[in-house]
Amino acid sequence: AQSVSQHNHHVILSEAASLELGCNYSYGGTVNLFWYVQYPGQHLQLLLKYFSGDPLVKGIKGFEAEFIKSKFSFNLRKPSVQWSDTAEYFCAVNPYSSASKIIFGSGTRLSIRP
Amino acid sequence: DAGVTQSPTHLIKTRGQQVTLRCSPISGHKSVSWYQQVLGQGPQFIFQYYEKEERGRGNFPDRFSARQFPNYSSELNVNALLLGDSALYLCASSWELAGSYNEQFFGPGTRLTVL
Numbered sequence: 001a002q003s004v005s006q007h008n009h010h011v012i013l014s015e016a017a018s019l020e021l022g023c024n025y026s027y028g029g030t031v032n033l034f035w036y037v038q039y040p041g042q043h044l045q046l047l048l049k050y051f052s053g054d055p056l057v058k059g060i061k062g063f064e065a066e067f068i069k070s071k072f073s074f075n076l077r078k079p080s081v082q083w084s085d086t087a088e089y090f091c092a093v094n095p096y097s098s099a100s101k102i103i104f105g106s107g108t109r110l111s112i113r114p
Numbered sequence: 115d116a117g118v119t120q121s122p123t124h125l126i127k128t129r130g131q132q133v134t135l136r137c138s139p140i141s142g143h144k145s146v147s148w149y150q151q152v153l154g155q156g157p158q159f160i161f162q163y164y165e166k167e168e169r170g171r172g173n174f175p176d177r178f179s180a181r182q183f184p185n186y187s188s189e190l191n192v193n194a195l196l197l198g199d200s201a202l203y204l205c206a207s208s209w210e211l212a213g214s215y216n217e218q219f220f221g222p223g224t225r226l227t228v229l
Contacts, residue, residue, distance in 0.1 A: 032216065036220075043204075043221060043222040044157070044220040045220075092156075094216065101170050101172070102149075102157075102218060104157045106154075107154075
């Protein structure tokens with residue numbers, strides 16, 4: 001079955017620390033890849049997306065992600081986190097063959113110590 | 115431009131009741147998808163509608179049903195509510211059905227509590 005795995009359930013960092021959140025998916029075909037963020041009390045927002053081309057994609061607020069096809073991974077990175085990055089982060093996969101269905105990971109809660 | 119809107123914001127029901135949730139997509143979007151997000155988990159796909167036809171269904175019982183109207187708005191119905199149906203129900207819209215460059219935009223959700 002198609003699935004998305006996020007390795008860390010809860011990550012705690014200090015401000016200015018570097019961030020990397022892992023994401024792996026199980027699907028052998030062509031996919032679109034997304035990272036969504038859910039700030040406390042707010043709805044899901046798209047952080048960045050990969051459709052094709054350069055496997056290193058840049059998103060909003062200084063986030064970037066790298067698609068490594070051979071590893072079925074799409075890890076999220078940020079060189080220096082801020083307190084305002086405290087949120088829940090979801091990796092998601094949209095297999096081309098599954099219409100608009102998006103398969104989400106279970107999420108990683110990021111807490112930033114001021 | 116207005117984003118995806120959902121109503122109501124919050125809803126409290128008791129076991130066995132029925133509920134209807136509503137969603138208005140972004141203007142021009144023809145596809146609407148519904149997701150259930152239980153506390154502490156990622157959203158789970160329930161339905162996808164495109165041009166008023168069901169185009170995808172997740173692993174949910176027949177108590178869950180939906181439809182899409184000519185103006186592309188959508189309703190999600192849940193019958194015979196169970197405690198486990200308590201969740202945030204998300205609606206997402208997109209331009210097209212599938213394929214490359216297809217991006218979904220999410221609404222704020224309806225928080226359903228079943229007592």
